[in-house]
Amino acid sequence: MIARKVRTYGLLLPLVFALLSGCALIESQADEGKQANEAGEEATPVEDEAVEGAQEAKSVKxxxxxxxxxxxxxxxxxxxxxxxxxxxxxxxxxxxxxxxxxxxxxxxxxxxxxxxxxxxxxxxxxxxxxxxxxxxxxxxxxxxxxxxxxxxxxxxxxxxxxxxxxxxxxxxxxxxxxxxxxxxxxxx
Structure with missing residues (x-):
């Protein structure tokens, strides 16, 4: 019974660790983006120009x-x-x-x-x-x-x-x- 719990927790612990470390990685990338913007680098805005091949929706008859x-x-x-x-x-x-x-x-x-x-x-x-x-x-x-x-x-x-x-x-x-x-x- 104890061996079963150890085995179950042994599988869950690496999963929990991977999830937590992944969140930290996302936070660190977000911090780097903020630092880049504060340093004067601006994100290039997406201009509102026509994309080749894009079509407007047709009205329904x-x-x-x-x-x-x-x-x-x-x-x-x-x-x-x-x-x-x-x-x-x-x-x-x-x-x-x-x-x-x-x-x-x-x-x-x-x-x-x-x-x-x-x-x-x-x-x-x-x-x-x-x-x-x-x-x-x-x-x-x-x-x-x-x-x-x-x-x-x-x-x-x-x-x-x-x-x-x-x-x-x-x-x-x-x-x-x-x-x-x-x-x-x-x-x-």
Missing amino acids: NQVWYKKQEVLSEALPHMSTGGIWYFNEFEHPGNSSEKFNFDEYDILHIQLSDKEYYGHIIDPLGIEIINDSTVRVVLTMKEDSGFVFQREAKESEPARVYIKVKKGALKGKKFLVETDQGEKLSTN
Whole structure:
């Protein structure tokens, strides 16, 4: 029992000594700093100048909830032209009510007219309300990699995406559609 206490205290004593001597070292360095300042050496102030690469925080815009809705070409044919369509329970193409639950959400359908994006997969990155009448939709463009779940992207068909949005969230809005690189996309 005594040997156990000696062993325990024997381990604690060096730890306590290390802690106490470390504190003394910090105090001695602080004293040296004070002596240097008293001797006339001034600390160089950090100037308030711009640091290269530093950025200000961006203001937050009103974001709209969304989720990409997977739809195969065979289920809903492409539109005859590029465009932006807002589908809800009252306004939608005939057979789309079989694919979408308009009681729970609305659908934003974007089909690009840019031929350079034929055969591409579109993924939504964000939907941002700019003001009372305008919404920015940011998309990523990916070339079809040939996976089965991406059968929709055919080189002969325009890129398109169906996006679920909160009911009524975008009704009556105008849309700016652009890539994540800031490139404006043509839907006309």
